[in-house]
Amino acid sequence: xxxxxxxxxxxxxxxxxxxxxxxxxxxxxxxxxxxxxxxxxxxxxxxxxxxxxxxxxxxxxxxxxxxxxxxxxxxxxxxxxxxxxxxxxxxxxxxxxxxxxxxxxxxxxxxxxxxxxxxxxxxxxxxxxxxxxxxxxxxxxxxxxxxxxxxxxxxxxxxxxxxxxxxxxxxxxxxxxxxxxxxxxxxxxxxxxxxxxxxxxxxxxxxxxxxxxxxxxxxxxxxxxxxxxxxxxxxxxxxxxxxxxxxxxxxxxxxxxxxxxxxxxxxxxxxxxxxxxxxxxxxxxxxxxxxxxxxxxxxxxxxxxxxxxxxxxxxxxxxxxxxxxxxxxxxxxxxxxxxxxxxxxxxxxxxxxxxxxxxxxxxxxxxxxxxxxxxxxxxxxxxxxxxxxxxxxxxxxxxxxxxxxxxxxxxxxxxxxxxxxxxxxxxxxxxxxxxxxxxxxxxxxxxxxxxxxxxxxxxxxxxxxxxxxxxxxxxxxxxxxxxxxxxxxxxxxxxxxxxxxxxxxxxxxxxxxxxxxxxxxxxxxxxxxxxxxxxxxxxxxxxxxx
Amino acid sequence: xxxxxxxxxxxxxxxxxxxxxxxxxxxxxxxxxxxxxxxxxxxxxxxxxxxxxxxxxxxxxxxxxxxxxxxxxxxxxxxxxxxxxxxxxxxxxxxxxxxxxxxxxxxxxxxxxxxxxxxxxxxxxxxxxxxxxxxxxxxxxxxxxxxxxxxxxxxxxxxxxxxxxxxxxxxxxxxxxxxxxxxxxxxxxxxxxxxxxxxxxxxxxxxxxxxxxxxxxxxxxxxxxxxxxxxxxxxxxxxxx
Numbered sequence: 001x002x003x004x005x006x007x008x009x010x011x012x013x014x015x016x017x018x019x020x021x022x023x024x025x026x027x028x029x030x031x032x033x034x035x036x037x038x039x040x041x042x043x044x045x046x047x048x049x050x051x052x053x054x055x056x057x058x059x060x061x062x063x064x065x066x067x068x069x070x071x072x073x074x075x076x077x078x079x080x081x082x083x084x085x086x087x088x089x090x091x092x093x094x095x096x097x098x099x100x101x102x103x104x105x106x107x108x109x110x111x112x113x114x115x116x117x118x119x120x121x122x123x124x125x126x127x128x129x130x131x132x133x134x135x136x137x138x139x140x141x142x143x144x145x146x147x148x149x150x151x152x153x154x155x156x157x158x159x160x161x162x163x164x165x166x167x168x169x170x171x172x173x174x175x176x177x178x179x180x181x182x183x184x185x186x187x188x189x190x191x192x193x194x195x196x197x198x199x200x201x202x203x204x205x206x207x208x209x210x211x212x213x214x215x216x217x218x219x220x221x222x223x224x225x226x227x228x229x230x231x232x233x234x235x236x237x238x239x240x241x242x243x244x245x246x247x248x249x250x251x252x253x254x255x256x257x258x259x260x261x262x263x264x265x266x267x268x269x270x271x272x273x274x275x276x277x278x279x280x281x282x283x284x285x286x287x288x289x290x291x292x293x294x295x296x297x298x299x300x301x302x303x304x305x306x307x308x309x310x311x312x313x314x315x316x317x318x319x320x321x322x323x324x325x326x327x328x329x330x331x332x333x334x335x336x337x338x339x340x341x342x343x344x345x346x347x348x349x350x351x352x353x354x355x356x357x358x359x360x361x362x363x364x365x366x367x368x369x370x371x372x373x374x375x376x377x378x379x380x381x382x383x384x385x386x387x388x389x390x391x392x393x394x395x396x397x398x399x400x401x402x403x404x405x406x407x408x409x410x411x412x413x414x415x416x417x418x419x420x421x422x423x424x425x426x427x428x429x430x431x432x433x434x435x436x437x438x439x440x441x442x443x444x445x446x447x448x449x450x451x452x453x454x455x456x457x458x459x460x461x462x463x464x465x466x467x468x469x470x471x472x473x474x475x476x477x478x479x480x481x482x483x484x485x486x487x488x489x490x491x492x493x494x495x496x497x498x499x500x501x502x503x504x505x506x507x508x509x510x511x512x513x514x515x516x517x518x519x520x521x522x523x524x525x526x527x528x529x530x531x532x533x534x535x536x537x538x539x540x541x542x543x544x545x546x
Numbered sequence: 547x548x549x550x551x552x553x554x555x556x557x558x559x560x561x562x563x564x565x566x567x568x569x570x571x572x573x574x575x576x577x578x579x580x581x582x583x584x585x586x587x588x589x590x591x592x593x594x595x596x597x598x599x600x601x602x603x604x605x606x607x608x609x610x611x612x613x614x615x616x617x618x619x620x621x622x623x624x625x626x627x628x629x630x631x632x633x634x635x636x637x638x639x640x641x642x643x644x645x646x647x648x649x650x651x652x653x654x655x656x657x658x659x660x661x662x663x664x665x666x667x668x669x670x671x672x673x674x675x676x677x678x679x680x681x682x683x684x685x686x687x688x689x690x691x692x693x694x695x696x697x698x699x700x701x702x703x704x705x706x707x708x709x710x711x712x713x714x715x716x717x718x719x720x721x722x723x724x725x726x727x728x729x730x731x732x733x734x735x736x737x738x739x740x741x742x743x744x745x746x747x748x749x750x751x752x753x754x755x756x757x758x759x760x761x762x763x764x765x766x767x768x769x770x771x772x773x774x775x776x777x778x779x780x781x782x783x784x785x786x787x
Contacts, residue, residue: 037690128691281612293693331591331694331786358578438577493576510577519573
């Protein structure tokens with residue numbers, strides 16, 4: 001009888017806690033780590049603050065705004081009221097990080113102090129900020145010296161050739177005059193590796209900041225950012241590793257590698273910092289996933305980082321983000337955030353040599369049905385590691401290649417706005433105007449910007465209807481046997497999709513026709529009112545069943 | 547009967563047909579995504595309304611016996627358990643659930659003068675094995691905001707089960723210097739049912755669990771000292787990270 005009473009007591013114990021726990025910002029007796037949990041404190045106003053854009057912004061940021069015809073500043077740029085910050089600091093203690101754009105302060109406060117913070121008359125709301133940030137790629141297979149080995153030549157040639165970046169270089173475009181901010185987990189070895197000698201020698205690394213340790217040195221901890229920087233603008237002797245070798249760089253360490261729950265405040269602080277210091281392009285090879293969000297929240301509106309990326313884009317910055325490496329994850333195949341933001345140029349990864357989506361590359365559409373990723377690039381790269389040249393894979397390394405592409409293109413067309421650049425990069429895709437959620441518009445191609453604008457692609461196939469089927473007949477039979485594994489075969493595949501009457505893609509596929517010259521789409525796959533869109537060798541055509 | 551040229555014509559026709567067939571069918575679907583299938587069950591997931599997963603647990607007997615004479619060899623006295631768990635989420639903080647499991651527990655008895663459980667005979671080695679099927683109910687308290695993720699949690703609950711098979715195993719040397727192993731099952735002194743309380747703290751797939759057996763393992767009529775009631779172990783949730 002006594003034992004049973006004890007059992008009952010144990011079972012009822014949690015119920016006794018319920019009233020206390022259901023109070024907002026409850027007192028939590030067992031969670032010692034809760035003391036270190038981060039929270040955002042949002043303020044009600046910025047009344048009475050003063051702001052001088054010429055004092056606050058880097059000259060480059062002023063030039064960017066003027067050249068794009070943007071206002072020099074808006075209320076988002078106003079500082080957070082210092083008296084608000086002081087009051088928060090009095091309650092939460094030191095270590096308060098302010099966000100101008102969100103009119104908020106990030107604090108590490110014990111939960112019992114949250115009620116006091118919420119009670120402040122100028123506090124609009126308080127919300128938790130704990131989340132995990134995942135670098136979208138991993139280095140592997142370290143080489144012992146600083147040469148491209150013969151066995152890596154095919155991959156390296158594909159890496160340097162698949163976006164046709166040589167055309168930019170031949171015309172003298174190397175990103176000069178464009179400032180690129182790179183957000184990553186660390187840039188170990190950038191201060192010593194030969195691949196970045198040109199950047200150091202010419203003072204192209206303009207600013208650095210470690211948002212976790214609050215210091216300038218970002219050249220320790222992770223090499224992930226080192227490899228990303230290499231894919232943007234690294235150079236070994238005369239050998240280019242990334243095409244934007246002439247660009248300027250802002251390097252921001254925004255992720256804590258060893259801490260399981262990193263926080264989004266660093267990403268937010270970094271994007272404001274990048275804007276302040278004149279970044280034209282932000283490359284972020286990071287993304288937030290299920291540790292903090294649900295797939296249905298990947299709508300470009302829910303996460304703070306997606307909203308911050310949107311603000312940066314509104315201020316004229318081109319934000320390029322990796323799509324994420326969740327493509328193999330059955331519970332989360334969708335793009336990560338902030339890659340879900342509408343005005344973020346989201347980059348998926350392709351595998352070598354097929355130039356089709358790498359299995360790990362996250363898929364679109366966004367939770368609200370928008371098109372993501374926007375474009376794709378090779379996910380396998382050779383990049384400078386701390387001391388060597390390393391092969392790496394992930395959408396992390398696809399994104400910087402498109403960033404380098406964008407830098408060269410912006411140098412070529414300095415009058416374009418960030419969104420004009422965005423659309424131009426999409427239009428230059430190998431698949432454009434065809435689109436699918438695995439490849440976006442395909443690989444951006446530099447040749448698009450050098451060719452005769454009146455030129456057109458000759459039809460490569462015909463579509464005809466017989467009874468209840470559509471026949472797609474190639475004009476020239478392809479012969480690919482013997483070429484497999486040796487060449488870029490991206491153009492040899494037939495892409496097709498079925499759209500419903502509302503224009504939403506219901507089904508898409510990539511077919512290796514091998515030596516066939518036709519394929520058939522039946523009525524079952526193409527119901528009434530649906531449209532078939534087919535792409536083959538640069539030519540796109542649509543058809544529907546009559 | 548066909549002439550020689552007729553045969554040649556047939557063979558040639560077959561060859562052409564085969565070639566055409568090959569040409570028209572030699573295609574391979576490399577990527578196919580059908581978005582009409584719709585999203586997966588929005589109510590099922592690690593931090594959604596319903597979740598189920600299996601688990602594997604290794605437990606070590608800990609704590610002292612109720613009385614002298616029932617000392618066990620710690621470390622070797624352990625249980626291995628495989629089970630299946632259901633979790634129902636009620637709020638961001640509270641969940642509850644039930645689980646079913648199969649468990650094998652072995653108590654390795656210390657051999658010393660004064661030992662009384664299950665007998666006073668001294669062997670080289672001696673163990674009592676309990677095979678149990680049972681279930682449990684638990685309440686879960688989650689800590690911290692999270693997405694579709696198990697996160698950090700504390701579980702409090704109770705368990706019970708049926709010891710459907712018990713066995714006594716002893717190893718010794720007989721008078722002929724032969725090593726002998728004796729297994730006896732269908733013991734009459736173990737209690738058929740057991741129950742207790744448990745607590746777990748976990749982070750995602752990894753759980754530290756302690757159980758306290760409230761019931762006695764032996765029938766009161768057997769008048770045997772009770773074996774240690776506490777066990778502590780590690781559990782791994784067999785689900786994605």
